[in-house]
Amino acid sequence: MDAVERANADRQKKWVKDQKVGEGTYAVVYRGRELATGRKIAIKKIKVGQFKDGLDMSAVREVKYLRELHHPNVIELLDVFSSKTNLNLVLEFLDTDLEMIIKDRSLVFLPADIKSWMAMMFRGLEFCHRNFILHRDLKPNNLLIASDGQLKIADFGLARDAADPGYKMTCQVITRWYRPPELLFGCRYYSTAVDIWSVGCIFAELMLRTPYLPGESDMDQLKTIFRALGTPTEEEWPGHTKLPDYVSIGQFPRTPLRDLFTAATADTLNLLSKCIVYEPRKRISAKDALNHPYFFALPYPTHPSKLPKTIAQTTAAASRPLDEVDGNVDLNSGAGPGATAAGTAPPKKLKRKLSGHDTSRNIARKLDFTAA
Amino acid sequence: MQPPPSPDVTSPAKTPLFHSSTQYKNWRFSTEQLRVTRTALNEAAIAAIRNTFESDSPGSSSDVHFLDAHEELLLVKLYITKISQLCGHFRFPEEVEATGITYLKRFYLKNTVMDWHPKNVMLTALFLATKTTNHPISLESYTSNIPRTRPSDVLDLEFLVAQSLAFEFAVWHAHRALWGLWLDIQELSQAPPHEELERVYDTALQHIRTSRLTDVELIYPPSQIALACLTLAHPEIAASWARSKNAEAALEAIESIKRTITRDGDIPSVDVVREIDRRLKICKNPEKVVGSKAYLAKKAKEDSESELKRMRKADNVRKAVEQGDPFGEELAREANLDDDD
Known part of the structure; x- marks a missing residue:
């Protein structure tokens, strides 16, 4: 046996697969544990042999970035080993994701809870951006929640290094509802600001408990954005009419955020508005967001361990099956956010698939914190 | 202003980004470590190959002139120059070229050229680098532009190369x-x-x-x-x-x-390397030469081992079914799909 094979076999022996908990086109997910400690883990087995171009790009991206990134708010890749022609990623085990929590109607979110999730989200994202990594697929079900309440950014299947100035990147990224207008207009030169837009949408969704900008097609997405935020003017977003896929959508008036987010504080709306600025260069950075007055004002963020939990989290989480779902493929086609990069295999995920799709969620509800 | 009043998340100490990279942690060596590693790999390979020769026909390894670690390195060095040539041909960006070269060097800190000839490893390292640096091209257009190269030359080794790199693809250049x-x-x-x-x-x-x-x-x-x-x-x-x-x-x-x-920094002389390559034809590991007696023997052994494993697994499933396990049937189906754990 070669030294490389031997080292691989030694690594493989450290982990035990207990139970298959989900299967997708590209990967099978197992719940397992570390042999020495009994620590719970998830093993994502990626089938490699079946691709005509060899190792699949989203697997390459995920492994490349998770190997380098170690942060409390980024999912931890514990080990990688191979079995025959399969690639096995050993990941920390996480109970649930933010989408599950948002959809759990029995949970009430306090402003302090939202602030805590936002702080963790921005910390994880600031770390990615500090490492020049664009995530390019932020959405609630890519934000996993550990048993201690820590939020972890997951799914780096579409991530890439920020390109040098002048180098093109694909605009077919980020799930539609969380995709910024510059990408919808076909912009091929973009920055960390694309992730900030997604975070803004998630911020709003945490307050509304329903997706903030749920477009039904790429064109409808732009219309949905403009209906909510007003059609951008040349002054607000210089040059946007020159973008490759620019189309005139019609004139919508700007309605104040206050009209929809009736109970939010001024700081909250100020930070939200800075995340969803049309002009990408004026959008707030993750670092500046962490220093925004919102995070210093009362109420202080909830301690992660005290954040709302789904029933699955509180009751025997160990026995609950974990399901696997193919990232950007929307299982309920039509109203869903739709697939992202053409020609990019959808990334795989370690999380529960949502059984039903609540169509009523397409309509944003007004938020009333007084009820909470 | 006070620090963000958030929970007990201890943010990691501010160390330079490079210091938390896999390159900093796992791919930096002293000159002496490099020498020791290469010599050890070379000696282990010679011992193993000699053994294979001898078990095939006793006495056959006595007049084989094996490569030493320095000669292996010279051959790898020549193939580094080939990566640059290919990158010129494909007009790959500098990042692809530099990454491919790094992968080739790292590969031979875990393997020897007597097991894996650098020609195909070089092609594979470069192909992998196009993907890890976000400049993917299809395998078909890659191999069809390189003379006497089939897609399988690259695909067969891709996993081995990735594994030898410990799946640590990010390189600081x-x-x-x-x-x-x-x-x-x-x-x-x-x-x-x-x-x-x-x-x-x-x-x-x-x-x-x-x-x-x-x-x-x-x-x-x-x-x-x-x-x-x-x-x-x-x-x-x-x-x-x-x-x-x-x-x-x-x-x-x-x-x-x-x-x-x-x-x-000099390019090795073609004559010297050609001589090394000629000797390599004789001393390379027969277990790695597709179709050779030793290769077939090793493969047969591996196949029978995995067949045994499969049978054991199927057996367990059958037992479960007989004992009335309600999930027995489903497991049986899974077991057929899934033969590696």
């Missing part, structure tokens, strides 16, 4: 660090005219390319290599850069990098 220096030196107060600076940068970049033929990237951080190359190109500018950063001490640290690049 000296040419990126040099780009940073280039931006800095344009800001120096007594900077020479721009045209001259451009010439200096181009010369320094040539030294970086030369450095890829040497071991320096396995020993030193990219920033020091870049500064060494700038010093080789124009010592005064490098010195005033160091003064501007209060980093004059750095100039002493890079002396050995300059020496190594100047000493080892």
Whole structure:
């Protein structure tokens, strides 16, 4: 046996697969544990042999970035080993994701809870951006929640290094509802600001408990954005009419955020508005967001361990099956956010698939914190 | 302003980004470590291959002239130059070329050329680098543009190469660090005219390319290599850069990098390498030669082992079914799909 094979076999022996908990086109997910400690883990087995171009790009991206990134708010890749022609990623085990929590109607979110999730989200994202990594697929079900309440950014299947100035990147990224207008207009030169837009949408969704900008097609997405935020003017977003896929959508008036987010504080709306600025260069950075007055004002963020939990989290989480779902493929086609990069295999995920799709969620509800 | 009043999340200490990279942690060695590693790999390979020869027909290994570690390295070095040629042909960006070269070097810190000939490893390392640096091309258009190369030449080794790299694909390159220096030196107060600076940068970049033929990237951080190359190109500018950063001490640290690049940066002579390659045909590991007696024997052994495993697993499932396990049937189906755990 070669030294490389031997080292691989030694690594493989450290982990035990207990139970298959989900299967997708590209990967099978197992719940397992570390042999020495009994620590719970998830093993994502990626089938490699079946691709005509060899190792699949989203697997390459995920492994490349998770190997380098170690942060409390980024999912931890514990080990990688191979079995025959399969690639096995050993990941920390996480109970649930933010989408599950948002959809759990029995949970009430306090402003302090939202602030805590936002702080963790921005910390994880600031770390990615500090490492020049664009995530390019932020959405609630890519934000996993550990048993201690820590939020972890997951799914780096579409991530890439920020390109040098002048180098093109694909605009077919980020799930539609969380995709910024510059990408919808076909912009091929973009920055960390694309992730900030997604975070803004998630911020709003945490307050509304329903997706903030749920477009039904790429064109409808732009219309949905403009209906909510007003059609951008040349002054607000210089040059946007020159973008490759620019189309005139019609004139919508700007309605104040206050009209929809009736109970939010001024700081909250100020930070939200800075995340969803049309002009990408004026959008707030993750670092500046962490220093925004919102995070210093009362109420202080909830301690992660005290954040709302789904029933699955509180009751025997160990026995609950974990399901696997193919990232950007929307299982309920039509109203869903739709697939992202053409020609990019959808990334795989370690999380529960949502059984039903609540169509009523397409309509944003007004938020009333007084009820909470 | 007080610090964000958030929960007990201890943010990681602010260390340089490079220090948390896999390159910093797992792919830096001393000159001595490199020598020991290569010698050990070489000796282990010779022992194993000799053994295979002897078990095939006793006495057959006595007159085989095996390669030594230095000869292996020379052959790898030649194939580093082939990566540069291919990248020119495909017009791949510098990042792809540099990454492919790094992968090739790292591969041979875990393997020997007597097991895996650098030609296909080189092709695979470069193909993998196109993907890890976000410049993917289809395997079909890759191999069809390289003479006498089939897709399987690349695919068969891709997993082995990825595994040898420990799936650590991110590489920090000296040419990126040099780009940073280039931006800095344009800001120096007594900077020479721009045209001259451009010439200096181009010369320094040539030294970086030369450095890829040497071991320096396995020993030193990219920033020091870049500064060494700038010093080789124009010592005064490098010195005033160091003064501007209060980093004059750095100039002493890079002396050995300059020496190594100047000493080892030459392209190996084709005649010498051709002779090594000729000998390699005789001493390469027969277990790795597809179709050979030793290869078939090894494969048969592996196949029978995995067949045994499958049967054991199917047996367990059957038992479960007989004992009335309600999930028995489903498991049986899974077991058929899934034969590797």
